[in-house]
Amino acid sequence: MENVVVLIVGAGPAGLATAACLTQFSIPYAIVEREDCSASLWRKRAYDRLKLHLAKEFCELPHMSYPADAPTYIPKSMFIKYLDDYMGRFDIQPKYLTSVESSIYDNDKKCWSIVACDVAEGTTINFIAKFLIVASGENSAENIPDISGLHRFPGEVIHSSRYKSGKSFSGKSVLVVGSGNSGMEIAYDLATHGANTSIVIRSPIHVMTKELVRLGMTLAHHLPLNLVDNLLVMVTKFIFGDLSRHGIRMPKMGPMTLKSKTGRSSVIDVGTVGLIKRGLIQVQGSISKIMGNIVKFQSGDEITFDAIVFATGYKSTTNMWLKNGEGMLNDNGLPTKEYPNHWKGENGLYCAGLARRGLAGIAADAKNIADDIKSVIGSMCG
Numbered sequence: 001m002e003n004v005v006v007l008i009v010g011a012g013p014a015g016l017a018t019a020a021c022l023t024q025f026s027i028p029y030a031i032v033e034r035e036d037c038s039a040s041l042w043r044k045r046a047y048d049r050l051k052l053h054l055a056k057e058f059c060e061l062p063h064m065s066y067p068a069d070a071p072t073y074i075p076k077s078m079f080i081k082y083l084d085d086y087m088g089r090f091d092i093q094p095k096y097l098t099s100v101e102s103s104i105y106d107n108d109k110k111c112w113s114i115v116a117c118d119v120a121e122g123t124t125i126n127f128i129a130k131f132l133i134v135a136s137g138e139n140s141a142e143n144i145p146d147i148s149g150l151h152r153f154p155g156e157v158i159h160s161s162r163y164k165s166g167k168s169f170s171g172k173s174v175l176v177v178g179s180g181n182s183g184m185e186i187a188y189d190l191a192t193h194g195a196n197t198s199i200v201i202r203s204p205i206h207v208m209t210k211e212l213v214r215l216g217m218t219l220a221h222h223l224p225l226n227l228v229d230n231l232l233v234m235v236t237k238f239i240f241g242d243l244s245r246h247g248i249r250m251p252k253m254g255p256m257t258l259k260s261k262t263g264r265s266s267v268i269d270v271g272t273v274g275l276i277k278r279g280l281i282q283v284q285g286s287i288s289k290i291m292g293n294i295v296k297f298q299s300g301d302e303i304t305f306d307a308i309v310f311a312t313g314y315k316s317t318t319n320m321w322l323k324n325g326e327g328m329l330n331d332n333g334l335p336t337k338e339y340p341n342h343w344k345g346e347n348g349l350y351c352a353g354l355a356r357r358g359l360a361g362i363a364a365d366a367k368n369i370a371d372d373i374k375s376v377i378g379s380m381c382g
């Protein structure tokens, strides 16, 4: 049995940022991680060509900047190096291979009772904590939609988190399902590696350049959102032209408003749109079913594929282990309260990194949580 003041679940960017902020106040904590390394999403579940989508000034964790000579868009390997340096700087030592299986609030003892599994040994570890921080990520389990006939598809089926590079798909016909940043970038990677690539784009999306996203985020500090949106939409139409004839429709809500109201991000074009226009990537609508290696679309088209990549996002698994968290998280494991009040639950429960606001959101959550714990501890001692 381990008694700790604060237990942080998850050693991704959110857990590390919170640990650093607690260290600044000399508040003792333990941090547990189910994998054998920190930031497992970045080290193990990200494709080779990934760079941070947002400019570096929006991707810093609290109390440590990127080196001045770092590029504006940080490559994956440099981001991992930054996290390693961050852990060194704040002396963060996660307990690895420790997967939290259940947490319950003990109303009599007024503390959290947590059961974790030592994955290597198969043994159980019990923690008692005054404060519990959920930093287990929005991306903890693969989400693959239920499509009739999928389990009988004879080709390769993978989720985007296990996709590394298009090298092994050269010469094959591949269908990418999902048109977020991962889907669009994976389609580009496949096509440029010589795969005959199609992508399912079901819902309307905003396609932007990374420079425009940066401009929008910067302007949003000074101007009303609808003004920024109008400007962005005008410029994207100028850059990309009318994409609706290529199967890409634009949402009614502007890109910045859509992000702030629904958390849905714009897609940052890495060259995919150019390949779509040149007919090197085919855009498809919704899938109706799969028969053998033939995918049938709602348009009536039937196309044969060798592989399917699902870039259909993730789902949260927090509700599988967190009890008494109803005040903070809904049935989907996402915050009940709206941003910016989403990070605090009852009885010393907090969440970092669940507001769909990327690394900047993580940095804000970490600071808020540490400030709050400091003031609670202060009032208990005073």
Ligand SMILES: Cc1cc2nc3c(=O)[nH]c(=O)nc-3n(C[C@H](O)[C@H](O)[C@H](O)COP(=O)(O)OP(=O)(O)OC[C@H]3O[C@@H](n4cnc5c(N)ncnc54)[C@H](O)[C@@H]3O)c2cc1C
Pocket (backbone or CB within 6 Å): 009, 010, 011, 012, 013, 014, 015, 032, 033, 034, 035, 038, 039, 040, 041, 042, 046, 050, 051, 052, 053, 054, 058, 059, 098, 099, 100, 101, 135, 136, 137, 138, 139, 140, 182, 321, 352, 353, 354, 357, 358, 359, 360, 362
């Ligand atoms: C492909 C991709 C690109 C992105 N690019 C950007 C970007 O450019 N800019 C930006 O701001 N954001 C970006 N994001 C969004 C976000 O910043 C990252 O997803 C970030 O890694 C989230 O950090 P996190 O710590 O909240 O979650 P994660 O990185 O998912 O870390 C959570 C950790 O908790 C562990 N864990 C989960 N459950 C348990 C458990 N029960 N017990 C113990 N440990 C557990 C996991 O193993 C994991 O290591 C991107 C996301 C993805 C998927």
Ligand SMILES: *[C@@H]1O[C@H](CO)[C@@H](O)[C@H](O)[C@H]1NC(C)=O
Pocket (backbone or CB within 6 Å): 173, 196, 197, 198, 282, 303
């Ligand atoms: C490539 O895929 C399209 C369908 O998206 C198909 O019509 C075409 O025959 C394929 N080409 C090759 C060389 O496989």
